[in-house]
Amino acid sequence: MAVDHYISVDELIGALPSGDGRVGLDLEADSLYRYAERICLVQVCYGKEVKLIDPLAEESLDPLVDWLGSARIWMHGADYDMTLMLGEWKMVPPMLYDTQIAAQLLGHQRFGYASLVEQYFGVELSKSSQKADWGKRPLSSKMLEYACNDVRYLLPLAHEVEAKLKELGRYEWFLESCEAAQTRVKKREGEEKEAWRISGSGRLQPTGLRFLRAVWNWRDGEAAAWNRPSFMVATNKQLIAWATDLAEGREINLPPKLRPDRSQRLGAAIKEAEGIPESEWPVRPKRVRQRYDETFEKRLKELMENRNQIAENLGIDPSIVASRGVLEQIIAGRVDPADILLKWQLSLLEL
Structure with a gap:
């Protein structure tokens, strides 16, 4: 029974390997069901053990967070998990290795966790609880089994991909890529954002x-106020449509099920925006427009062809070596290659 995998933090800390031991980790959150998303379940695997920690129980996770600071952690597709950890635990394990990054460096075209488990171990995992409400209690046996399977094959998979990376001479690429992934997440979380500038806002005056x-x-x-995700109130597409209509002096189409009190507050917000003086209106972001002359196009073609040949020889996706956008920035002189590419990428491209 998956429910038997529950363990207290103190019991887990006492059982976890010390020193150089490998540990697999995964997190489940409730971002599809709550405004203030939380880490709702922590899945840990070590040796052949799979254990579950309930962060919503009245138990401090501080000992686990402290332990993660010195452990070798394997995850899969860790970008979102790192964001969760930074937001809630104010840390990311410094030694965090991502099997998804490893799979991409090995040239796997299907590099999702379930796909890799099927490729390496012939096991087909269910995805039925992928979008479940992990904040509810009790969790169903189906959800618990899904959670356990999310880490059950993680360490065997890590063993396989790590060996292949070393065999191909790409292990150092992997380590540098994992470190860069952490840096990106930390930088992103530290940046000031204008969150209201959603997709489609660039077209607005x-x-x-x-x-x-x-x-x-x-x-x-x-x-x-409702503690539900914002898309349950109104979608981004609706917001863009409303802003477009209001800017052009048209009435907006409200959802038929919008509560009267919400509708009133929306009307008040719109009225307040109408009274904002033009000097205080948000400005459109300035975009650097590059003029692509014949010399630029020739150099870009050369770099792209070189990149594609390198990728073909390695059996990996060309974008892993360098994206077109990155190459365009380098040719235009907007960035130093060393500031935007990793050491192994620079070496391959001889930049």
């Missing part, structure tokens, strides 16, 4: 941007 900011802030407040 300042008059539309003031309305977009207003309706986004209204939605955010409603979602926070």
Whole structure:
């Protein structure tokens, strides 16, 4: 029974390997069901053991967080998990290795966890609980089994991909790539954001941007008060449509099930935005427009062909070596190659 895998933090700490021992880790959160997302389940595997920690129980996770600071942790597709850990635990394990990064460096075209488990071990994992509400209690046996399977094959998979990386001489690439992934997440979390600048906002003029900011802030407040994800109040597509209509002087189409009190607060937010002086309207981000002359195009073609040949020889996706966008920035002289590429990428491209 998966429920038997539950363990207290103190029991887990006492059982975990010390020193250079490998540990697999996964997290489940409730971002699809709550405004303030939480880590709702911690799955840990070591040796042949799979254990579950309930972060929503009245038990401090501090000993586990402290232990993670000196452990060798394997995860799969850890970008979101690292964001969760930074937000809730204020840390990311410094020795964190990602089997998804390893799979990409090995040239796997299907590098999702379930796909890799099937490729390496012939086991087909269920994805039925992927979007489940992990914040509810008790968790069903089906969800618990899904959670256990999310780490059950992680260490065997790590063993396989690590051996292949070393055999191909790409292990140092892997280590550098994992470190760079951590750096990106930490940098992203530390940046100041204008969260209301959602996809599609770049097409709006300042008059539309003031309305977009207003309706986004209204939605955010409603979602926070309701403790539900913001898309349950209104989608990004709706916000863009409203901002566009308001900027052009048209009435907006409200969802038929929008509560009267919410509708009133939306109206107040729009009215307030209408009164904002033009000098205080948000501005459109300045975009650097590169003029692609014949010399630029020739150099880009040369670099792309070189990159593609390198990738073909290695059996990996060309974007893993360098994306087109990165190469364009380098040729345009907007960045130093050493500031945007990893050492192994620079070496391959001879930049």
